Amino acid sequence: MIPTQWDNTSNTVLSAARSYMTSWIPAFAGMTKGWASPTVAFFSKVVFNYGKLNNRTIKFDMRKMLCVSILALVISRAASAADLLETYHAAQSQDAVFAAARAARQAGQEKLPQGRSLLLPSVSLSANSTYNDNDIQYRGTSLFRSGASRFNSNGYGVNLTQPLFRQQNWLAYTEAGLQVAQADAQFSGAEQDLILRVAQAYFDVLIAQDSVQLAAAQKTAIAEQLEQARRNFEVGTATITDTLEAQARYDLVDAQEIAAQSNLEVKKRTLQQLTNAMPGDLRQLGRQFRLEALQPADMDQWVEEAQRHNTQLAVAQAAAELAEKEVARNRGGHYPTLDLVANYSENSASGGSLGVGSDSRNKAIGVQLNLPLFQGGVTQSRVREAEANRDRAGEELETARRNVALQTRQAYLGVVNGIAQVKALQQALTSSESLLEASKLGQEVGVRTNLDVLNAQQQLYSTRRDLYQAEYNYLISQLRLKAAAGTLAEEDLARVNQALY
DSSP: OOOOSSOHHHHHHHHHHHHHHHHHHHHHHHHHHGHHHHHHHHHHHHHGGGOOOOTTOOSOOOOHHHHHHHHHHHHHHHHBBBOOOHHHHHHHHOHHHHHHHHHHHHHTTTTHOOOOOOSSSSEEEEEEEEEEEEEOOOOOOOOOOOOEEEEEEEEEEEEEEEEEOOOOHHHHHHHHHHHHHHHHHHHHHHHHHHHHHHHHHHHHHHHHHHHHHHHHHHHHHHHHHHHHHHHHHHHHHSHHHHHHHHHHHHHHHHHHHHHHHHHHHHHHHHHHHHHOOOOOBBBOOOTTTTOOOSSSOOHHHHHHHHHHHHHHHHHHHHHHHHHHHHHHHHHHHSSSSEEEEEEEEEEEOOOTSSSSSSSEEEEEEEEEOOOOOOOOOOHHHHHHHHHHHHHHHHHHHHHHHHHHHHHHHHHHHHHHHHHHHHHHHHHHHHHHHHHHHHHHHHHHHHHOOHHHHHHHHHHHHHHHHHHHHHHHHHHHHHHHHHHHHHHOOOHHHHHTTTTBB
């Protein structure tokens, strides 16, 4: 226990502070995960290098200094750290993949007015202005004078066409409604995919931070074990083997810490790709984290829900219906078309072959029937092509149904087994902590070796890391199950966000 007042003996300070740092701070880091890592690194550096200050006199309570400093760090970081929901909102406006999906939806919605336009009248305006240079020579006797004539002629006309019967246009209009529904389903799938990608990237950063922090804490603990082995060897109570074992384990953890730091940088860059900003402090899982049983707790009910609402299945269903209508539309190429046509035109000329100018006005209205007789076999070929595409779309729809059912079952098992795994690892963590304490006690009384303590330490930190990973996987599996069922929304992400602090 650290005394309240310290004397001016730096060795006493160093010994007591080291003991406190290697026992209480790593445990604190295990509870607080990522944001405690800088605290551990900072105070470890201060304490373990304090032996150099041999001429300083310490007149304060080290315990109070540590607690106050850590508390201040916790408060400041909790206030500034970004949570999962804030990260998702940033990705909504910055993620390029989601922006492309939004643009694709806007493009798809234009299919409906395009299809509707095929049923509405079309009106066109035409105008002309022509300079004429004619030279006419009549043969034989003529009432008209031969010779050259030069004059201008001008005119304009308005034409209207209203389809009365065009089967292909009507079917194209009904297809447009399916194309809009398909675009909406694709965008809904993109929204759910963004939630999953953000959550996965966010938790990947957290587990990478946990790995770095755990590696640092394990390195600190092994460093203390190494120093103890050296002291024991110097006084003759242990062999050089204990020192070499601790040194080898220290070097291994040092390499693991370097790899963990590299992996953390990669995970941060992955999250940056979604938000277009380098992530700072992120909120961690806190005491609000709870394991919740699935409702309903029946896998088949989740599969049925997915068959009704899954976005991938909705896209495939719309594609199959489009392919069926495309067959009928191409067969409509054999059908006649009937249009209402009307035109109005005015023309004027300053001269002419008769030597005088003229003005004319024309109005016409009627119906126009067009019956295709032979088009080189292109219509029959298009029908066969559409039938083959219909069969392909039907098979793709069946494949989508099977994939959705499989994904739903996998996600369901991920949640159910995730709950069991988290509970098992929580118990394993308690057992590992007890094992480490027993190993240290056994080493003191001579029934356990230094290697036993090192193995117990490694097992403890590995179990803690596996527990963190299992907790994140459980949360991701919950979101994946909702996505498979087609019901994933921002509200589900907000519920997961409540587990963060």
